[in-house]
Amino acid sequence: EDKVVQSPLSLVVHEGDTVTLNCSYEVTNFRSLLWYKQEKKAPTFLFMLTSSGIEKKSGRLSSILDKKELFSILNITATQTGDSAVYLCAGYNAGNMLTFGGGTRLMVKP
Amino acid sequence: EAQVTQNPRYLITVTGKKLTVTCSQNMNHEYMSWYRQDPGLGLRQIYYSMNVEVTDKGDVPEGYKVSRKEKRNFPLILESPSPNQTSLYFCASTVGGANSPLHFGNGTRLTVT
Numbered sequence: 374e375d376k377v378v379q380s381p382l383s384l385v386v387h388e389g390d391t392v393t394l395n396c397s398y399e400v401t402n403f404r405s406l407l408w409y410k411q412e413k414k415a416p417t418f419l420f421m422l423t424s425s426g427i428e429k430k431s432g433r434l435s436s437i438l439d440k441k442e443l444f445s446i447l448n449i450t451a452t453q454t455g456d457s458a459v460y461l462c463a464g465y466n467a468g469n470m471l472t473f474g475g476g477t478r479l480m481v482k483p
Numbered sequence: 484e485a486q487v488t489q490n491p492r493y494l495i496t497v498t499g500k501k502l503t504v505t506c507s508q509n510m511n512h513e514y515m516s517w518y519r520q521d522p523g524l525g526l527r528q529i530y531y532s533m534n535v536e537v538t539d540k541g542d543v544p545e546g547y548k549v550s551r552k553e554k555r556n557f558p559l560i561l562e563s564p565s566p567n568q569t570s571l572y573f574c575a576s577t578v579g580g581a582n583s584p585l586h587f588g589n590g591t592r593l594t595v596t
Binding site for chain 2: 404474
């Protein structure tokens with residue numbers, strides 16, 4: 374059974390801090406890893422990673438995948454209160470099943 | 484606007500009363516999926532469909548049925564709901580395959596008393 378584990382479970386930081394969220398995976402015939410941000414409603418897509426070592430960036434957010442060690446990190450620099458959310462990572466297998474981790478709840482205080 | 488639409492947004496029902504949660508997407512996506520989200524358990528896949536008339540079980544299919552008669556619609560059916568099916572449900576779709584991100588609907592919060 375595929376498994377995705379995220380850490381930490383929750384995190385409280387102050388505006389301006391940099392945070393790193395972790396995601397490790399055990400996915401049979403792994404194809405790709407995705408990051409989502411979930412505020413009060415539906416998860417919204419952030420990144421999809423398929424290759425090791427290639428950083429994806431979007432503004433203050435960036436992510437990288439290590440397929441040898443089976444993990445990914447999501448970095449957020451200069452955090453803002455609007456970054457407060459649950460961050461989810463998920464791994465696709467070759468059968469097109471997407472398995473989610475339990476999420477990291479980030480709270481950014483002013 | 485490209486979107487996944489679920490209805491209803493909120494539903495309170497009683498044990499054993501059949502219900503259907505509808506899901507529709509206007510992006511011509513082949514792949515559609517249902518998830519439930521519970522505190523401490525994250526998002527778990529219930530059923531998914533790779534195309535019309537093709538459906539497969541996810542991780543937690545017990546107590547649910549789905550159908551995919553048309554490409555755009557993927558309803559979730561609870562024939563005899565029980566309190567342990569109280570949850571937040573999400574429908575999602577994607578072009579298809581493991582190289583495309585899922586697009587989620589806004590969720591249906593179901594309470595079974």
